[in-house]
Amino acid sequence: MAYVAHDETAYVAPLEVEEEHLYHAKTWLGKYVFCQDAKVIAIQYACTAMGIGLVALVFSLIMRLQLGFPNTFAFIAPEDYYQYVTMHGMIMVIYLLTALFLGGFGNYLIPLMVGARDMVFPYVNMISFWVYFLAVLILVASMFVPGGATGSGWTLYPPQAVTSGTPGSDLGIILMLVSLIVFIIGFTMGGLNYVVTVLQGRTRGMTLMRMPLTIWGIFMATVLALLAFPALLVACIMMLFDKIIGTSFFMPAVISMGEQLPHTGGSPVLFEHLFWFFGHPEVYIVALPAFGIVSDLLSTHARKTIFGYRMMVWAIVVIGGLSFIVWAHHMYVSGMNPYFGFFFATTTLIIAIPTAIKVYNWVLTLWHGNIRLNVPMMFAIGFIFTFINGGLTGLFLGNVTVDLPLSDTYFVVAHFHMVMAVSPVLVVFGAIYHWYPKMTGRMLNDSLGKVHFWITFLGTYAIYYPMHYLGFLGLPRRYYAMGPTEFMPASAQSLNQFITIAALVVGAAQLIFLYNLITSYRNGKESGDNPWESTTLEWQTAETPPGHGNFGKDLPLVYRWAYDYSVPGAPSDFLPQNLPPQGGSAEGIKED
Amino acid sequence: MSNEIAVETGRSIDLVEGLPGIVSDWSSDQRAFKRVPWGKAMMWIFLLSDTFIFSCFLLSYMKVRMTTVVPWPNPSEVFALTIGGHHIPLVLIAIMTFILISSSGTMAMAVMFGYRKNKKVTGWLIILTALFGASFVGMQAFEWTKLIVEEGVRPWGNPMGAAQFGACFFMITGFHGFHVSIGVVFLVIMAVKVFRGSLDIGRPGLFTHRPGDYEEIEIMGLYWHFVDLVWVFIFAFFYLW
Ligand code: HEM
Numbered sequence: 111m112a113y114v115a116h117d118e119t120a121y122v123a124p125l126e127v128e129e130e131h132l133y134h135a136k137t138w139l140g141k142y143v144f145c146q147d148a149k150v151i152a153i154q155y156a157c158t159a160m161g162i163g164l165v166a167l168v169f170s171l172i173m174r175l176q177l178g179f180p181n182t183f184a185f186i187a188p189e190d191y192y193q194y195v196t197m198h199g200m201i202m203v204i205y206l207l208t209a210l211f212l213g214g215f216g217n218y219l220i221p222l223m224v225g226a227r228d229m230v231f232p233y234v235n236m237i238s239f240w241v242y243f244l245a246v247l248i249l250v251a252s253m254f255v256p257g258g259a260t261g262s263g264w265t266l267y268p269p270q271a272v273t274s275g276t277p278g279s280d281l282g283i284i285l286m287l288v289s290l291i292v293f294i295i296g297f298t299m300g301g302l303n304y305v306v307t308v309l310q311g312r313t314r315g316m317t318l319m320r321m322p323l324t325i326w327g328i329f330m331a332t333v334l335a336l337l338a339f340p341a342l343l344v345a346c347i348m349m350l351f352d353k354i355i356g357t358s359f360f361m362p363a364v365i366s367m368g369e370q371l372p373h374t375g376g377s378p379v380l381f382e383h384l385f386w387f388f389g390h391p392e393v394y395i396v397a398l399p400a401f402g403i404v405s406d407l408l409s410t411h412a413r414k415t416i417f418g419y420r421m422m423v424w425a426i427v428v429i430g431g432l433s434f435i436v437w438a439h440h441m442y443v444s445g446m447n448p449y450f451g452f453f454f455a456t457t458t459l460i461i462a463i464p465t466a467i468k469v470y471n472w473v474l475t476l477w478h479g480n481i482r483l484n485v486p487m488m489f490a491i492g493f494i495f496t497f498i499n500g501g502l503t504g505l506f507l508g509n510v511t512v513d514l515p516l517s518d519t520y521f522v523v524a525h526f527h528m529v530m531a532v533s534p535v536l537v538v539f540g541a542i543y544h545w546y547p548k549m550t551g552r553m554l555n556d557s558l559g560k561v562h563f564w565i566t567f568l569g570t571y572a573i574y575y576p577m578h579y580l581g582f583l584g585l586p587r588r589y590y591a592m593g594p595t596e597f598m599p600a601s602a603q604s605l606n607q608f609i610t611i612a613a614l615v616v617g618a619a620q621l622i623f624l625y626n627l628i629t630s631y632r633n634g635k636e637s638g639d640n641p642w643e644s645t646t647l648e649w650q651t652a653e654t655p656p657g658h659g660n661f662g663k664d665l666p667l668v669y670r671w672a673y674d675y676s677v678p679g680a681p682s683d684f685l686p687q688n689l690p691p692q693g694g695s696a697e698g699i700k701e702d
Numbered sequence: 703m704s705n706e707i708a709v710e711t712g713r714s715i716d717l718v719e720g721l722p723g724i725v726s727d728w729s730s731d732q733r734a735f736k737r738v739p740w741g742k743a744m745m746w747i748f749l750l751s752d753t754f755i756f757s758c759f760l761l762s763y764m765k766v767r768m769t770t771v772v773p774w775p776n777p778s779e780v781f782a783l784t785i786g787g788h789h790i791p792l793v794l795i796a797i798m799t800f801i802l803i804s805s806s807g808t809m810a811m812a813v814m815f816g817y818r819k820n821k822k823v824t825g826w827l828i829i830l831t832a833l834f835g836a837s838f839v840g841m842q843a844f845e846w847t848k849l850i851v852e853e854g855v856r857p858w859g860n861p862m863g864a865a866q867f868g869a870c871f872f873m874i875t876g877f878h879g880f881h882v883s884i885g886v887v888f889l890v891i892m893a894v895k896v897f898r899g900s901l902d903i904g905r906p907g908l909f910t911h912r913p914g915d916y917e918e919i920e921i922m923g924l925y926w927h928f929v930d931l932v933w934v935f936i937f938a939f940f941y942l943w
């Protein structure tokens with residue numbers, strides 16, 4: 111009986127590029143610290159990002175303590191609150207998620223999944239991590255300088271970011287800007303590597319349209335980052351000049367605390383444009399890798415081909431392109447020509463189309479699948495829920511007239527946490543449960559994983575659902591304490607307490623995850639090479655964890671796409687990408 | 703359909719001409735840009751990113767120039783020199799532009815002679831390019847000094863008009879001059895490599911990997927032409943507007 115596989119071909123083009131000469135480190139320092147192997151760099155990136163991410167998590171819990179129980183904790187002063195908000199937001203978005211998805215998963219998965227021995231420029235790649243590390247150090251340093259970290263919110267809007275009265279308006283903001291500049295430099299070095307590896311470093315038979323969606327997501331996100339970070343870089347440089355040498359790019363004439371500042375004639379709105387020209391693509395920089403990874407998790411664990419692979423790829427590309435022309439939907443309240451508002455609202459709503467296509471395809475991938483409800487799959491399905499939720503509220507906020515009253519309320523906080531905070535983080539967890547066996551050779555503990563999932567997933571809803579309601583009531587974001595108001599009923603405070611308790615529980619649940627990560631490294635069940643029976647190349651390596659050079663003596667040849675699950679008539683329910691058309695092991699493959 | 707030899711392995715690959723060629727390259731395996739070495743691809747993408755940086759700088763400059771209510775100083779007055787009793791607007795900038803564009807010419811020739819494996823000529827052309835670049839930066843330093851010392855232009859203000867004039871000027875030309883300076887340093891390194899024959903034997907190090915290949919010079923050239931092109935835009939938008 112013949113079986114049908116997707117676009118199968120026996121022909122594999124000859125080698126075009128000689129194999130990379132791998133650099134073999136000779137010293138201990140070169141092997142473990144300044145290592146040029148993308149897999150080690152990935153783990154360095156991931157550990158640093160998760161370390162600093164934990165700090166941001168603790169900050170959010172401190173904020174919640176204050177919001178739930180105002181006037182109770184003497185150690186949280188109003189200025190501190192603003193610094194916590196700022197650092198929490200900035201770290202989560204840039205130093206955790208961007209670094210983790212691109213530096214962490216990108217480094218680990220790109221060479222393995224496209225069948226390369228390493229990134230194309232391993233040395234630059236190594237430097238990239240250390241520059242990122244330096245950026246994190248500068249960021250941490252900014253919390254300890256006189257005046258403390260900046261408290262201007264993660265958007266760093268001038269004039270208040272650099273005007274006295276805002277916490278950390280001297281050294282704090284300077285170090286913050288320097289840290290961002292350093293981060294961008296480091297990222298660019300890594301990002302060039304990821305892009306060129308995907309475009310020019312694939313193995314024989316790996317066409318772009320056979321790449322797993324994970325790689326598509328990471329690739330497109332990197333392209334976005336390479337084109338969006340320049341705007342942030344320029345904004346940081348100009349704000350530094352405003353702060354240090356007294357130029358007036360962003361600073362109009364300001365009277366602050368009864369004193370006329372030496373600035374004149376600058377444009378604060380210019381900063382907003384630059385910031386959001388970066389800021390909106392940034393949302394997709396953390397979302398696209400999540401989209402890609404979740405597609406692979408769903409397909410693998412549902413034992414089904416991904417629904418509409420081509421549509422998925424094009425949706426990623428289209429979303430990436432559109433994300434550059436929607437930025438001013440963050441600026442409706444800054445005041446703009448109604449026609450601009452119309453334009454940006456339209457483009458924003460148009461993005462919903464490819465995004466909805468992706469959601470339908472995920473759901474259709476599950477449809478009639480042979481679902482294995484293991485921990486990565488649970489996180490992947492959880493992602494679909496939170497993402498739909500956050501996406502729907504995004505439709506509200508994309509419309510100018512609906513956004514105006516909701517802007518800067520907890521409705522917005524709830525929206526962006528659902529769509530760009532919790533959703534990608536769920537994917538991060540799912541991805542770690544999925545790929546941990548490849549990185550360490552051991553499985554993470556399943557029961558602990560399930561506990562972790564349910565607390566995190568349900569806790570998320572407990573935290574953010576009530577926030578939508580608080581936002582409708584008019585609770586403003588970035589407020590240290592509300593005090594008595596006419597529009598907030600007293601019961602709103604009990605809701606706030608409820609949210610805080612839920613947040614504390616979710617925060618504590620992450621300790622289970624950490625415990626799992628650490629203990630499974632030694633005691634986890636042996637995973638073998640391909641515990642999930644997955645088709646993609648990283649599971650077909652000779653050893654687990656893969657050695658230096660990834661694939662042993664010969665690079666794999668790719669004969670098929672990444673989603674040959676449950677192919678009718680095939681001997682097993684998955685056909686690895688490097689399985690030749692006829693030469694499979696068992697009978698039943700031959701045509702008759 | 704033409705049969706091209708892949709430079710790296712000596713094996714032949716099929717290349718298609720024109721638009722269908724682009725489609726077939728992108729839908730093929732291994733490389734989306736056939737015959738483009740990794741370093742060159744990386745440089746192109748880096749330059750794309752750098753384009754966004756310069757565009758942001760220039761757009762920001764235009765924006766503040768339109769926002770400020772104080773009149774903008776007239777560039778052709780500010781950047782005029784009095785030579786032999788004649789008041790000539792923009793003369794220094796004209797010379798600088800001419801030099802930088804000439805340096806692109808010598809760079810292009812260096813690339814060509816590099817592919818012809820003519821070490822001596824290539825090396826000297828690169829040195830010449832570096833000299834052009836250095837003199838450009840030198841004249842820029844002269845211009846800066848004149849503005850600061852004689853005209854009293856500061857980043858935070860100037861006697862002629864809008865405060866943003868000095869700020870934009872120093873920031874944008876400074877950022878560009880920084881690019882040129884980096885280029886000069888790398889050109890010198892490259893020249894040393896060419897004279898030493900490092901490119902022939904592929905001695906491991908910055909920029910060298912495959913023996914007998916002068917593509918590194920072309921990659922360097924891409925950067926240099928880009929810096930040049932950016933200058934044309936700065937010239938047009940800052941000095942001529
Ligand atoms: C347990 C998880 C989390 C909790 C309890 C939490 C809580 C909070 C709180 C209380 C605020 C401040 C609201 C205000 O006063 O305006 C906030 C702001 C913010 N959070 Fe989270 N958060 C969590 C996870 C995340 C994650 C994973 C991200 C990653 C994208 C994130 C991104 C942000 C951003 C960007 C802000 C805005 C900061 C600003 O207004 O400048 N959060 N979060």
Ligand SMILES: [Cu+2]
Pocket residue numbers: 389390393436437439440
């Ligand atoms: Cu946006």
